[in-house]
Amino acid sequence: MTDDARRDAPTRRDAIKYGGALVSGGLLAGCTGDGGSDSRSSGAGSNAATDTPSEGGSATRDSSYSVTMEPVGTVEFDRVPETWFPYTGDYADMGVALGRGDGLLAIGVRARFGTHLYEELPGVSVNEDDLTQLWQDGTGKEIFYELDADVHVIDPNFMINRLQWSRDDVDEVAERVAPFFGNTGFTRVYDWHDYRYYSMYEAFEKLAEVFRERARYEAFEEYHDEVLADVQSRLPEDTPDVAVLYPAGMPPESFYPYLVGSGTQSKHWSDLNVGDALARHGVTDAQVSGGTVDYETLLEIDPDVLAIRLQGEITPEYFEREIVSHLRNHDVASELRAVRNDRVVYGGLTYQGPIVHLFQLERAARDLYPEEFGDEQLFDRGRVADIVNGDR
Structure with a gap:
């Protein structure tokens, strides 16, 4: 399919789509946030496992719901995503932690995802060889069409500034395939990242809202705090x-x-x-x-x-x-x-x-x-x- 044909084709995916908060430049404009607090008690969470609206994520009676994260704004979901992929291993690990490993389709570079560590966890595994590697002397749009995932757990600005996509490329894939949802947080040195940062557990909480896995998130947060308190003491x-x-x-x-x-x-x-x-x-x-x-x-x-x-x-x-x-x-x-x-x-x-x-x-x-x-x-x-x- 040519680029022109893709842009002229009707939208393929109405079940998962961008909400009204994403208008023109709002998707990639590098808007400023609240300064990127590292506190996990930011009030940004929602009762994602229920249909009860709360700050940062909302759900309606017909089971649609929305999740808000910079820089993508508010993304509306009419059903929980089943298939997904990130570019970097931090979000891949978050998804596995939320019990969503079976729906993971791809990763940017296989060797940078620590799947070998799961071997020590009974009943937890990800076969690295089953994952499509997105980086193939560059990362083009075609692979996104081929994978046809329900959500791309990737900061769209990462695609533009690190992988040389254009804004039109991102908008096209978001509309024709599935939305982008993510915030680059593994480092804080990129000059293009002039919007809010999220700590690991803040980003983890956002992804839990997407997958409606609040209970798993809270269990991890509780245990993380226990382990860290013991080590630091x-x-x-x-x-x-x-x-x-x-x-x-x-x-x-x-x-x-x-x-x-x-x-x-x-x-x-x-x-x-x-x-x-x-x-x-x-x-x-x-x-x-x-x-x-x-x-x-x-x-x-x-x-x-x-x-x-x-x-x-x-x-x-x-x-x-x-x-x-x-x-x-x-x-x-x-x-x-x-x-x-x-x-x-x-x-x-x-x-x-x-x-x-x-x-x-x-x-x-x-x-x-x-x-x-x-x-x-x-x-x-x-x-x-x-x-x-x-x-x-």
């Missing part, structure tokens, strides 16, 4: 300065620097109250500059801890062999305090939702504070699985 007063780095090649001779900010990609580090060694020395996040830092620069900063971020399933053996051993044997890297003190740790995946976050919080806490946490399991796999499976 055991942290020392003095916490280390950490440099979060992504190898520019293997074996690494330089790294892309990532700041420990308030985006969801850094939540496990922020939860552990670490300092940001890179930010304190004026290093710019790679997601802004695209630049790298070499070992000489790192030696000038000399962080307490090097947290090396890698995608995919990273075993301790692989990390020791490919990262730690290389640094120990490197003429310059071996002089770093973190290397000398055996403080080179796994930095985790970039994209994390509520399930992946618990795993990454546990691993980071063990690595930073082995005397306190050792090999202890810091959260109950069975309880998490029960929430996902709807057993509590």
Whole structure:
């Protein structure tokens, strides 16, 4: 089908559509919000599992309902979406946590979605090979038509600013296939993101409204707070300065620097109250500059801890062999305090939702504070699985 034919075709999907709040430029205009509070008690939730309207989401007696999130505005649903896909793994993980893994059709890049972690959760699984990879030397509109999902859990501004879509492209797919619903929150460094940010659990709550899975959301929120309170109660007063780095090649001779900010990609580090060694020395996040830092620069900063971020399933053996051993044997890297003190740790995946976050919080806490946490399991796999499976 040609682009002109698509635009002239009648709308295929009336069951799930944009509500009246989305007018002309309102979809992508980068409107300002309330400053992006990280508080999860923002009042933005709704009783999404019922037909009772509440702030942030409403439902009518005929079971239609609407959910509001910046920058997309208000999206109206006449039925609960059955098939869906995000671009990034943070929203994929949220959907799985809400018991919607069976309807997940695709992901931007398979290797960046931590499906291997679900293997520790009884009865929870996502077969990565069954997911269509959206990135295929770019991401075109055609794949959205082929997948024909009920909702695209993607910030439309991400499609424009990171994947070079036009506003017309977004509007076309939203009208002819299904709406976009999402807010880029894994990082907070993009200059085009000049509207409200949502914390992990604020975004999770919004997606729960879309899928009408309020009970699962509340169960996760409650358990997250329990786990985090326990971990934080055991942290020392003095916490280390950490440099979060992504190898520019293997074996690494330089790294892309990532700041420990308030985006969801850094939540496990922020939860552990670490300092940001890179930010304190004026290093710019790679997601802004695209630049790298070499070992000489790192030696000038000399962080307490090097947290090396890698995608995919990273075993301790692989990390020791490919990262730690290389640094120990490197003429310059071996002089770093973190290397000398055996403080080179796994930095985790970039994209994390509520399930992946618990795993990454546990691993980071063990690595930073082995005397306190050792090999202890810091959260109950069975309880998490029960929430996902709807057993509590």
